[in-house]
Amino acid sequence: MYVPSDDTFLLADCILQYRGKWALEIGVGSGMLLQVLEKNFQNVAGSDISIQALQHCKSRSSAMLACCDAASAFAGKFDLIVSNPPYLPDDKVKDLTVHGGTAGIETTVHFIMSALPLLARDGKMLLVVSSLADATELDKPIAKMKIYKKVVKEKRLFYETLSVIELSLFQQL
Secondary structure, eight states, X not given: OOOOOHHHHHHHHHHTTOOEEEEEEESOTTSHHHHHHHHHEEEEEEEESOHHHXXXXXXXXXXXXXXXXXXTTOOSOEEEEEEOOOOEEOXXXXXXXXXXXXXXXXXXXXXXXXXXXXXXXXXXXXXXEETTSOHHHHHHHHHHTTOEEEEEEEEEOSSOEEEEEEEESSOOO
């Protein structure tokens, strides 16, 4: 299970700016972000491939939880979908909670592809990305799918810059 750190706290701060009826977290880990989502959303759901993470979250959150890959167990439309996906590059995945593939974005792209059909027309998706990952490889599928991307917030650490990006189906005016 992923222990909350700078990336989780950065995303939590961004989540507080959003409100709505339905929210989904992909990769619930410790459950901290579920608790933040429950402050501003009427219904909250979460997924994780780790049954241990889900059992941990069950005692801390009233969210609907599913043990599945990405958002594969869900239907319907969500106003906000969030994830702090594994984003560190590594050609030999050692730890699924932090290593996101060779370029560091493969898991993020998988999460986006899984969640995109669940995004409400005016919905938003928030994701954490790292300067250690190959951002140009992330921008390619986003552009191909004609998704709009903007950086919501950044945090510079001594070894990387963490960014929370917002994805939407329509450009905001």
